[in-house]
Amino acid sequence: MLRKLTPYLFVAPLMIFIALFTYIPILASLNLSFREWNFLSPDMPFVGFRNYEQLLASRDLWNSLWVTTLFAVLSVPLRLGLALVIANYLVRESMHVRLLRGALFLPSVTSTVSIAVVFSWVFSTDYGMVNAILGTFGLGKVQWLQNPHLALWVLIFVNTWKQIGYDIVIYIAGLQAIPRELYDAAAVDGGKRLHMFRRITMPLVMPTTYFLLIISVIEAFQVFTIVNVMTKGGPAGATDMLVNLLYEIGFVLFDIGRGSALAVLLFILLVGLAILKSRIIGRKVHYEA
Amino acid sequence: MKPENPILAGLALVAGLLFLSPVLYSIWMSFQTVDAYYAGQLGFTLDNYARAVGQYNFARYLLNSLIVSGLVTLIGITFATMAAYAFARYSFRGGNFLFAATVATLMIPSHISLIPNYLTLAKVGLLDSYAGLILPAISNGFAAFFLRQYIRGIPKALDEAAYMDGATSLQVLWRIIVPLSRPAIASMALYIFITEWNNYIWPLVAVGKQDLYTLQIGLARLYRINPGEGLIDWPLVMAASTITILPVLLGFLLVERHLVRGITMGAVK
Structure with a gap:
């Protein structure tokens, strides 16, 4: 009897906490999204789809969706493209390559709040590093974080700076799995380096690219810390990404119903993306060496 | 390894320093007096650290971060290893x-x-407590998945031999599986620790009492409340930021290889 129970006892602690803090909350969010509640009032009446209707009719939601999509569409290809090119150089083994790899990787394990604070200074108007450098070239001061056309680009830059080391490390592992003979054979045929990069490296590293694509898109849709610290979603909503909007509705306005409805929408969006991409990957990626 | 080309090595060093220059400069700035900083002069001081730790309570935040991340790691890795063992065997x-x-x-x-x-934690009265910070973070599906894959690679004959000698399943886990999975467990523990150390949104909503702030919350608040009147006291903020980065930075320098291996193992397998 006890023998049969053994595996259940081993998985129980993990499963209980996963249930309590991951799965039950999904159902709870769904339930709350159909109710009106401000966290204080004694009852929470059922209001049907009203929270969803209000959300979908609000400019804030569409603005957030647009800003977040823009962030993802601009930052993900930038990250992956740069990372692949750099990884292609850093894949060889030598002391200086290892040092450079370490330097590039460091930000990805560093506190995001610290990085956001440091870059708030870097891009600050009067005493910031960037404007100081521009100043030495005789250029005027730019209001990086106060200009609605620039603020999102600053966030993209900071996010890329922080995450690229991770992408590089993953790409290096992917590149190391490509058999050397392919390059040797191509070299014998007189292949140029750029040609080899396009015809051998890029297709063979495709599984890694898809992996990073999934992770970084899902990540991009959940960016919050740099927004909260650097811009609070401003100026004029220019960086008001989805999770920031969720935080504002749920924990500043304490509109639990509408916040939950937004959480459910975000959930559907991201799980949908994940499923869609696993379909695409299932079809397209058969390059395992 | 090939012999070093000194020019390439020099270039790589410069590129690395340039890349990290914002952080390096922020550390440098944390040792400047605020007057010297705004006047563009040099003035070395440790006063920013003294103020951050004393007046601005960062010693407490550091302690909180260590307690929360430490316990999350300890409990999280235990739960994940136990479950991984059952799933694998x-x-x-x-x-x-x-x-x-x-x-x-x-x-x-x-x-x-x-x-x-x-809402759950509010209902059971655990907001504004260490438990409230820790409990939602101790079930780590990724670590359990990763360790399960790793344990499956350990020959089952080892377990069977131990069972023949009358070992219990708990003994097999503790005496055979855990020692043989040490590198994987270490990378996952590190991964959990770093993730929790840098966690921001949960402590932001779950904690209102200043004495329970983690470093991340303390730093964000310090930057936002703008302690310099009118002008931000950047040297003070950078001292606080350096305190926030430092533990992970030191850990990183010690175990970089381990960490990178763990991360790539998880991604590429």
Whole structure:
């Protein structure tokens, strides 16, 4: 009897906490999204789809969706493209390559709040590093974080700076799995380096690219810390990404119903993306060496 | 390894320093007096650290971060290892379903649980407590998945030999599986620790009492409340930022290889 129970006892602690803090909350969010509640009032009446209707009719939601999509569409290809090119150089083994790899990787394990604070200074108007450098070239001061056309680009830059080391490390592992003979054979045929990069490296590293694509898109849709610290979603909503909007509705306005409805929408969006991409990957990626 | 080309090595060093220059400069700035900083002069001081630790309570925040991240890591890695062992070594009714439910957590955006978890902890009175910070973070599906894959690579004959000698399953886990999985367990523990150390949104909503702030919250607040009147006291903020970065930075320098290996093992397998 006890023998049969053994595996259940081993998985129980993990499963209980996963249930309590991951799965039950999904159902709870769904339930709350159909109710009106401000966290204080004694009852929470059922209001049907009203929270969803209000959300979908609000400019804030569409603005957030647009800003977040823009962030993802601009930052993900930038990250992956740069990372692949750099990884292609850093894949060889030598002391200086290892040092450079370490330097590039460091930000990805560093506190995001610290990085956001440091870059708030870097891009600050009067005493910031960037404007100081521009100043030495005789250029005027730019209001990086106060200009609605620039603020999102600053966030993209900071996010890329922080995450690229991770992408590089993953790409290096992917590149190391490509058999050397392919390059040797191509070299014998007189292949140029750029040609080899396009015809051998890029297709063979495709599984890694898809992996990073999934992770970084899902990540991009959940960016919050740099927004909260650097811009609070401003100026004029220019960086008001989805999770920031969720935080504002749920924990500043304490509109639990509408916040939950937004959480459910975000959930559907991201799980949908994940499923869609696993379909695409299932079809397209058969390059395992 | 090939012999070093000194020019390339020099270039790589410059590139690395340039890349990290914002952080390096922020550390440098943390040793400047605020007057010297705004006047563009040099003035070395440790006063920013003294103020951050004393007046601005960063000693307490550091302690809180260590307690929370330490306990999350300890409990999280224990739960994950136990579950991974069962998933790798036992076939039991519902086992596949439970494993699928564990892996699926990797796809679920954590923010959907933000509001419900807040409400749950409010209901049981655990907001503004260490428990409230720790409990939602101790079930790590990724670590369980990763360790399960690793344990499956350990020959089963070792378990069987131990069972022949009369060992219990707990002894097999503790005496055979855990020692043989040490590198994987270490990378996952590190991964959990760093993730929790840098966690921001949960402590932001779950803690209002200043004495329970983690470093991340303390730093964000310090930057936002703008302690210099009118002008931000950047040297003070940078001292606080350096305190926040430092533990992970030191750990990173010690175990960089380990960490990178762990991360790539998880991604490429």
